[in-house]
Amino acid sequence: MSAGVGPPAAADDGASGAPHRAPFDPVPTHVLFPEMEQRILSLWRERDIFRRSVDERPADRVFSFYEGPPTANGSPGIHHVLARVFKDLIPRYRTMRGDRVPRKGGWDTHGLPVELEVERELGLTTKRDIEAYGIEAFNRRCRESVFRYVREFQELTERVGFWIDTDDPYVTYDREYVESCWWIFRQLWDRDLMFRDFRVTPHCPRCETSLSSHEVALGYREETPDPSxxxxxxxxxxxxxxxxxxxxxxxxxxxxxxxxxxxxxxxxxxxxxxxxxxxxxxxxxxxxxxxxxxxxxxxxxxxxxxxxxxxxxxxxxxxxxxxxxxxxxxxxxxxxxxxxxxxxxxxxxxxxxxx
Incomplete structure (x- = not known):
């Protein structure tokens, strides 16, 4: 490694007398990373880099990607940074391999996280409170809450370099999405891949609903005394x-x-x-x-x-x-x-x- 910190100097090639051009532009010794970030983001926007990375790949080499959608009824946290970086790895790798990779973003608008947030806002504590408030009115408040922090999520997504189409996302409460899910179930049924059975499911007595695998993974069993x-x-x-x-x-x-x-x-x-x-x-x-x-x-x-x-x-x-x-x-x-x-x-x- 050279002891100097500057770029390679131009040199005479000895034959034509023309100087060699340094292989790299000079690198500043003092870098302001926030400014660099904004310059790169501006470059991506001005040149529409993400869209071109999809459109300029051959149409016969499609690798589709649908994002496992976040719920935008709360501000994004540091754990979302890690998740979105991981989500970007495979689509970016396939793009670099020469594949055409449309990347569909999405928003999750169902589930207890949405309902619990609205319950806290309304001061509701039980299922009976929700019924007294009105199921239709409660559902309407839930729908209004799910996009509350979309702008913050979009800003985070852009800044971490996760290239995903959030301009035309799928939304889990849209009729088209719901009908697509029923269509998939119908295909499974027609192919004799569906069956009815019984299983023991962890149950939340407060919410009066079953716990999802994600909620179980949060560790409720480790914190629950287990006497017989x-x-x-x-x-x-x-x-x-x-x-x-x-x-x-x-x-x-x-x-x-x-x-x-x-x-x-x-x-x-x-x-x-x-x-x-x-x-x-x-x-x-x-x-x-x-x-x-x-x-x-x-x-x-x-x-x-x-x-x-x-x-x-x-x-x-x-x-x-x-x-x-x-x-x-x-x-x-x-x-x-x-x-x-x-x-x-x-x-x-x-x-x-x-x-």
Whole structure:
């Protein structure tokens, strides 16, 4: 490396006598980066560099890019810088390879982030508050809020050098976008790629909605105490006629099922108890006159849970399937859903019933 800091000096080529031109223009020793940034941004705008980087590539070498859209109802943060730089890498690389890369920007206008922001503005705290305010009026406020910080996002996008078409974006609440989603589902259905199934989904009791995979990834489970608990679920006395006689539900003594769970925070939404249809369960009576109660427990765990109570009956799990019980909390969003005992092979017969 040369000890000097200036550009290479012009030199005589020795043959023609013409001086060589320095390969680079002089580089200033004192750089004002904010000014440089503005000069580069102005150059891109004046020469329409992004548009030309797309239009001047061959039409038969298309590499399409649709941005995973941000939600613009809040100011962009430092995490958006990292995300937008990453988003720019592949389209820019493919452009440098000679591909024609149209880059469609988008805005996400759905989801809890939008709704929670509007709830805070309106002073709403529950789903019932939203219903009292009016669903249509609430949705209108949400639509108005989603583009509140678009200008800030566009400025950030330009300054970090993320080339994306934000002049003609897709918007997730537009009818055309929604219809496109339904069209895709129809194609999947026609190709027999859709199926119906059941799965356990984390649920937010405050918002009364399921948590998305992104919300789960925020780490709620790491911050949630995870004790196992044993809970009484009282059998519905009004269903005595449909209950096996061996359970003696009709004689007025409160009868409950002892259920064990490792996820007690799900109990507000409980609508089912699982038993092993092939296992044996004991009906035990505790207390004296006026304080009697009966508990149904997995028979192998009877001594550990209740000591040596009076056992009135032993019944297979299959006879418990279909019994109705009282919910622990007011029905709320689950009103109209009957809590039932269900048969599940996954339940261990050496365990209590699992909620």
């Amino acid at each position: 608990v044993t809970v009484r679920f009282r059998l519905d006395p009004s269903a005595a006629a449909a209950t096996p006689e061996s359970l003696r539900l009709g004689d007025g003594v409160p009868t409950s099922i002892l259920a064990w769970t490792t996820t007690p925070w799900t109990l507000p939404g409980n609508t089912g108890l699982a038993v092993d249809p092939g296992a044996s369960y004991a009906l035990a009576e505790l207390g004296g006159e006026g304080t009697r109660e009966r508990l149904i427990v997995a028979e192998p765990l009877l001594p550990a849970m209740l000591g040596e109570p009076e056992v009135l009956a032993r019944v297979p799990g299959s006879e418990l399937v279909g019994l109705r019980y009282e919910p622990l909390y007011e029905a709320g969003a689950w009103e109209g859903v009957e809590p039932l005992v269900l048969g599940r092979d996954a339940v261990c017969g050496q365990c209590l019933l699992r909620a």
